[in-house]
Amino acid sequence: MADSPRYSRPGEEPGDRLDRQLNELLQELRLAQGGTQILFAFLLGIAFQTRFQEADTFIHTVYAATLIAAALSVGLFVAPVSFHRIIYRRQLRHRMLPIASRMAIAGLLLAVLAVAGGLLIALDVILPRTAAILTVAAILFWFGIFWFGIPAWVRRTSGGEE
Incomplete structure (x- = not known):
């Protein structure tokens, strides 16, 4: 991806293109991170609430999965920074960018799962469990469409290369 002329601007040198692509990725990561x-910090505090400690196994399991998804998401959003720092001044941005991009996409997927888990924990308090689960499933579908489905459709129908 990073080496493809398709992703260049007119008159843009390869090094400038890599710098621009890295800056774009870092801006995206700042927002997601x-x-x-x-969310991760908020989730950490839930475990120490009396009402949560009295919750059933289902909620404790959802909480554990949600906390893990949030932690992994944070890790994937920070990983490109570490990656860049380790390869700094080695002329390897062309190799780093496609990998860092995949890390960001995986981080987004885990972030969606963490949001859904946090929402399920909260909705389980105010709605019947079945309604909470169905609501979260609908919201996951919504996220899937807007975060992944539409971008994948645009990418596929644009005739562009990988």
């Missing part, structure tokens, strides 16, 4: 870190 902040929200996921706030």
Whole structure:
């Protein structure tokens, strides 16, 4: 992807293109990282609430999966920064960018799961469990369409290369 002329601007040198692509990725990661870190911090505090400690096994399991998804998401959003730092000044951005992009996509997928889990924990308190699960399933579908489905459709129908 990073080496393809299709992703160049007119008159853009390969090094400039890599710098631009890295900056675009870092801007995207800053946005995703902040929200996921706030969600993760909020989730950490839930375990110490009396009402949560009295919750059933289902909610404890959802909580554990949600907390893990949030932690993994944070890790994937920070990983490109570590990656860049380790290969800094080695002329390897062309290899780093496609990998870092996949890390960001995986981080988004885990962030969606963490949001859904956090929502399920909250909705389970105010709705019957079946209604909470169905609501979260509908919201997951909604996220899937807007975060992944539409971008994949645009990519597939644009005639562009990978």
